[in-house]
Amino acid sequence: MASGKAVDAVYKVKIPAAAAKLRELYYMAHYIHSHTAHFYALAAPDFVVGPDAPPAERNILGLVNKVGIDIGREVIRQREISQIIQQMIGGRATHPVWNLPGGVTRALAREDRDSIKKFAPGLVGFGELGLKLFDDLVLKNKGYLDLILGDGYELVTNYMGLVDDKNRVTFYDGTVRVVDPDGNEIDRYRESEYLDHVAEHVEPYTYLKFPYLKKLGWQGFKEGKGTSLYQAAPLARFNAASGMGTPKAQAAYEKMFATFGGKPVHKLMAMHWARLIELLYAAERLTELIQDEEILDPNVRVIPSTTPSEGVGIVEAPRGTLTHHYVTDSRGIVTKANLIVGTTNNNGAISMAVKKAAEKFVGTGGEIKEGLLNRVEMAFRIYDPCFSCATHSLPGQMPLTVDILNAAGETIRTVSR
Amino acid sequence: MKTTVIGLGNTILCDDGIGIYVARALEARLAGTADVKTAELAGLDLIEMLRGYDRAYIVDAINLDGEAAGTVFRIKPDDLRITPRLASFHDIDLVTAIELGKRLEFSMPGEVVIYAVQVEDALTLRETCTETVARVIEPVVEEIAGEIEGTAHRTVSIGLSQRRKTGA
Numbered sequence: 001m002a003s004g005k006a007v008d009a010v011y012k013v014k015i016p017a018a019a020a021k022l023r024e025l026y027y028m029a030h031y032i033h034s035h036t037a038h039f040y041a042l043a044a045p046d047f048v049v050g051p052d053a054p055p056a057e058r059n060i061l062g063l064v065n066k067v068g069i070d071i072g073r074e075v076i077r078q079r080e081i082s083q084i085i086q087q088m089i090g091g092r093a094t095h096p097v098w099n100l101p102g103g104v105t106r107a108l109a110r111e112d113r114d115s116i117k118k119f120a121p122g123l124v125g126f127g128e129l130g131l132k133l134f135d136d137l138v139l140k141n142k143g144y145l146d147l148i149l150g151d152g153y154e155l156v157t158n159y160m161g162l163v164d165d166k167n168r169v170t171f172y173d174g175t176v177r178v179v180d181p182d183g184n185e186i187d188r189y190r191e192s193e194y195l196d197h198v199a200e201h202v203e204p205y206t207y208l209k210f211p212y213l214k215k216l217g218w219q220g221f222k223e224g225k226g227t228s229l230y231q232a233a234p235l236a237r238f239n240a241a242s243g244m245g246t247p248k249a250q251a252a253y254e255k256m257f258a259t260f261g262g263k264p265v266h267k268l269m270a271m272h273w274a275r276l277i278e279l280l281y282a283a284e285r286l287t288e289l290i291q292d293e294e295i296l297d298p299n300v301r302v303i304p305s306t307t308p309s310e311g312v313g314i315v316e317a318p319r320g321t322l323t324h325h326y327v328t329d330s331r332g333i334v335t336k337a338n339l340i341v342g343t344t345n346n347n348g349a350i351s352m353a354v355k356k357a358a359e360k361f362v363g364t365g366g367e368i369k370e371g372l373l374n375r376v377e378m379a380f381r382i383y384d385p386c387f388s389c390a391t392h393s394l395p396g397q398m399p400l401t402v403d404i405l406n407a408a409g410e411t412i413r414t415v416s417r
Numbered sequence: 418m419k420t421t422v423i424g425l426g427n428t429i430l431c432d433d434g435i436g437i438y439v440a441r442a443l444e445a446r447l448a449g450t451a452d453v454k455t456a457e458l459a460g461l462d463l464i465e466m467l468r469g470y471d472r473a474y475i476v477d478a479i480n481l482d483g484e485a486a487g488t489v490f491r492i493k494p495d496d497l498r499i500t501p502r503l504a505s506f507h508d509i510d511l512v513t514a515i516e517l518g519k520r521l522e523f524s525m526p527g528e529v530v531i532y533a534v535q536v537e538d539a540l541t542l543r544e545t546c547t548e549t550v551a552r553v554i555e556p557v558v559e560e561i562a563g564e565i566e567g568t569a570h571r572t573v574s575i576g577l578s579q580r581r582k583t584g585a
Contacts, residue, residue: 041460041461060509060513061513064521069522072520072521073521076465080465083462094456094458095429
């Protein structure tokens with residue numbers, strides 16, 4: 001979606017309303033399938049089966065053992081439906097060749113619209129089911145609630161998210177808003193202005209960059225008020241916004257912040273809660289869009305008539321604000337590109353969160369507490385189930401090593417898998 | 418025996434499209450004998466793709482250190498944590514998908530065979546395979562079709578135990 005918006009900007013073309021609605025509709029279905037996989041397959045086992053459970057049980061199979069076959073089937077079914085919806089709209093559920101400069105390749109067929117309308121209530125119900133499960137299995141479990149509210153997973157930074165004209169969370173189009181650790185707005189920008197607001201720090205040990213707020217300057221890996229690091233992911237979006245655009249998601253949003261005693265929330269495990277609220281929002285927003293008769297308008301593309309040059313597109317990807325910036329020659333061939341993908345925004349925060357979790361869960365004298373490696377991984381999984389999309393690397397195994405140093409900085413023990 | 422062939426890959430990434438190209442070539446050949454499908458991702462989607470079949474053949478790209486491009490491996494799910502799509506951190510792997518399908522009381526294949534073709538280049542934006550990898554499309558098609566049809570067939574594949582270790 002970000003690349004689609006970027007090429008619109010490259011060709012300086014405003015897409016028809018129906019095309020924008022179709023893109024957003026597709027994107028809501030994408031959010032449902034992405035958040036479903038992230039939460040149910042990769043994150044929930046930590047809570048529902050337990051953070052210290054052996055890996056052989058701490059997985060989606062263990063999750064099904066806990067929640068039952070009917071709920072397991074519902075997860076598979078609704079995720080499949082969200083994929084089917086993407087295929088109906090874009091031709092393919094993954095890697096659709098559908099976005100073009102000026103709109104999309106095809107209008108939505110009436111029979112597909114009717115099918116998606118029938119799917120919508122089930123998706124909303126699935127969104128509600130996720131929050132009920134979270135309530136029953138996580139929030140009502142003192143051990144898990146303590147994990148969420150404890151200081152092992154906490155990081156105080158600025159927060160970024162795309163908002164609409166009422167500062168509500170939006171995924172496809174809006175203004176990027178940034179709030180400080182107290183929740184005060186400190187920055188706001190449109191797509192074409194991103195280079196004036198975000199810069200990318202480079203460290204020699206990694207080719208993944210560390211974005212930060214440009215006007216505050218690079219200040220290192222420091223949290224707290226005044227830091228120039230920001231987070232951009234479900235919880236960050238919630239902190240950066242004033243609410244949600246749909247009623248059930250708004251009620252869930254209010255309940256979440258009431259549980260934590262107000263905004264912003266710095267407890268990182270709340271990210272999974274926010275992710276489930278976003279899943280419900282996506283289902284409700286999908287329902288709104290599919291009921292809009294304009295979604296069937298055959299006018300879904302404006303043929304560009306200008307010479308292409310340069311453009312930026314920004315959306316909220318499931319794991320954070322996604323920026324695509326292209327420079328092209330006069331034929332539209334890309335000569336320069338910069339991408340800041342969702343997880344890259346959080347690179348500094350992830351680094352600090354992982355370090356804090358390791359420090360927290362290593363006992364005095366270097367004692368290794370049960371489940372240490374998994375609790376460190378959990379700090380990562382808050383943001384992303386893997387790093388491969390951000391780094392384009394697949395090492396083949398979780399390259400996790402915890403070095404325990406003594407006061408002199410000497411390694412006294414290494415734990416790895 | 419209800420059979421499916423699933424070609425996995427991405428046809429804009431050169432040799433990464435090998436699974437799709439093999440599946441496309443098998444589609445007409447196996448019409449009425451097996452259901453041939455293609456997909457860009459695996460993970461949870463595999464459950465629906467495999468559900469209801471007795472036997473499944475999955476064709477994917479693989480990139481192992483030290484292997485010659487075009488080497489074809491014939492492997493079973495239990496051997497497998499090695500092709501990116503079938504062993505992704507980003508979703509569940511093939512073994513888990515099969516086990517999850519069974520746990521949910523779906524009818525899952527009793528026999529799953531994976532054909533994995535060693536790539537030469539799976540990073541360049543290109544809508545065809547390299548010559549080396551393209552040369553094995555037809556032999557792989559013949560081997561899979563022969564296996565499904567129960568006819569005598571030429572074998573180009575090797576098992577993982579026959580892996581060369583040069584530089585691995």
